[in-house]
Amino acid sequence: MYLTKNEEKMLDGEQGYAVKKSMEILVALGNIYGAEKLIEVGSVQVAGVSYHNLGDAGLEFLNELAKDGKVKVLTTLNPAGMDLENWQNLGIDPEFARKQNLVIEAFSKMGIIVSCTCTPYLIGNLPRYGEHVAWSESSAVTFANSVIGAKTNREGGPSALAAAFVGKTPCYGLHLDENRVPDIHVEVVADLTKFSDFGALGYCIGKQAPNTIPYITGVPEVGVDELKTFCASVVTFGAKPLFYMQGITPASEKHQPPKEKITIGNSDIKAAYDAINDETEEIDFVCIGCPHASIKEIAKIADMLKDKKVAPNTEFWVATSRPMKQLSDKRGYTQIIENAGGKFACDTCMAVAPLKGRFRTVATTSAKGCYYSRHNKMLTKMGSLEECINAGVTGKWN
Numbered sequence: 001m002y003l004t005k006n007e008e009k010m011l012d013g014e015q016g017y018a019v020k021k022s023m024e025i026l027v028a029l030g031n032i033y034g035a036e037k038l039i040e041v042g043s044v045q046v047a048g049v050s051y052h053n054l055g056d057a058g059l060e061f062l063n064e065l066a067k068d069g070k071v072k073v074l075t076t077l078n079p080a081g082m083d084l085e086n087w088q089n090l091g092i093d094p095e096f097a098r099k100q101n102l103v104i105e106a107f108s109k110m111g112i113i114v115s116c117t118c119t120p121y122l123i124g125n126l127p128r129y130g131e132h133v134a135w136s137e138s139s140a141v142t143f144a145n146s147v148i149g150a151k152t153n154r155e156g157g158p159s160a161l162a163a164a165f166v167g168k169t170p171c172y173g174l175h176l177d178e179n180r181v182p183d184i185h186v187e188v189v190a191d192l193t194k195f196s197d198f199g200a201l202g203y204c205i206g207k208q209a210p211n212t213i214p215y216i217t218g219v220p221e222v223g224v225d226e227l228k229t230f231c232a233s234v235v236t237f238g239a240k241p242l243f244y245m246q247g248i249t250p251a252s253e254k255h256q257p258p259k260e261k262i263t264i265g266n267s268d269i270k271a272a273y274d275a276i277n278d279e280t281e282e283i284d285f286v287c288i289g290c291p292h293a294s295i296k297e298i299a300k301i302a303d304m305l306k307d308k309k310v311a312p313n314t315e316f317w318v319a320t321s322r323p324m325k326q327l328s329d330k331r332g333y334t335q336i337i338e339n340a341g342g343k344f345a346c347d348t349c350m351a352v353a354p355l356k357g358r359f360r361t362v363a364t365t366s367a368k369g370c371y372y373s374r375h376n377k378m379l380t381k382m383g384s385l386e387e388c389i390n391a392g393v394t395g396k397w398n
């Protein structure tokens with residue numbers, strides 16, 4: 001890979017340890033994937049923030065980099081393992097909290113915005129169409145590539161951090177237009193009547209057309225919240241982190257549906273629910289906000305929970321970013337949700353919080369949330385917001 005004089009100097013250590021290490025990572029990646037050069041990025045999203053996943057080795061790696069590392073571009077963070085302000089209320093162990101705070105301190109020292117959300121595009125890290133960025137977190141990467149039309153590979157935590165310290169990333173993969181061409185036409189003839197149907201649709205496409213860039217037709221109308229849950233699902237279940245949705249995503253006009261075609265109908269959507277939903281009635285955990293809930297979703301939750309009470313043996317979480325919670329506070333939604341017995345889980349989520357062994361069955365609107373909850377050994381139920389609210393209030397799925 002070609003390096004400029006300045007990049008050579010960074011690799012030689014002229015700008016310190018963190019930049020040198022970062023250049024080593026970027027050059028190694030560039031050489032593996034055949035990149036010709038590094039390109040500038042407008043922003044970075046760093047995943048791998050939960051102490052639950054990092055452990056002591058990860059913390060040590062971050063502390064080494066934080067000694068002299070400072071990010072060169074706008075850099076935001078993915079969810080951490082706990083609500084940074086209200087972790088006690090969510091049942092987090094104090095020793096875990098201490099370690100998680102050390103992780104956050106290290107990131108903060110590097111000049112990273114401690115945003116702790118997987119929806120950076122909702123809180124100010126919003127690239128423009130066509131802009132190169134280096135994001136990790138698969139749902140955000142898919143949203144950036146597809147819904148915004150920015151260009152990013154699916155970075156890992158270390159490669160995203162390296163891009164932040166250098167301000168550049170190797171130019172390969174989805175940074176190149178020739179690799180952004182759709183390779184399968186997905187015709188949707190299913191009805192898609194409720195929010196979670198978009199997670200089910202992502203499941204169907206990921207499973208039936210793995211490792212492809214789908215060009216999707218037949219989705220008549222869809223909001224940003226449906227798109228973000230679809231992004232999370234389609235990539236989790238197997239597709240590449242880029243899709244085109246005719247008439248909806250900005251670059252869909254530039255392409256034609258490819259010849260190879262699959263059709264997703266109502267029976268496929270039903271089969272997706274059958275695969276995701278376990279046989280169980282009792283619900284002891286409800287989590288809404290995967291990806292992190294928008295203010296619009298929080299408003300709906302507040303509206304539906306008004307004058308209701310969460311069942312005594314059920315925990316009800318709204319996972320969201322702190323700025324969204326602050327808007328919710330101002331509008332009075334927080335009070336309504338908390339009066340009903342719900343809790344806000346800011347800065348964290350059902351996948352990265354240490355939840356293994358705490359709950360038996362989760363109800364959620366998110367297909368991705370179900371996928372990771374199974375990793376946490378929970379039974380799963382996916383449904384509409386109404387069904388999840390009902391599960392929270394009754395402690396049952398019906």
Ligand code: F3S
Pocket residue numbers: 078079118137139232289290291292319348349350351352368369372
């Ligand atoms: Fe976000 Fe966690 Fe879901 S990172 S997409 S809320 S699993």
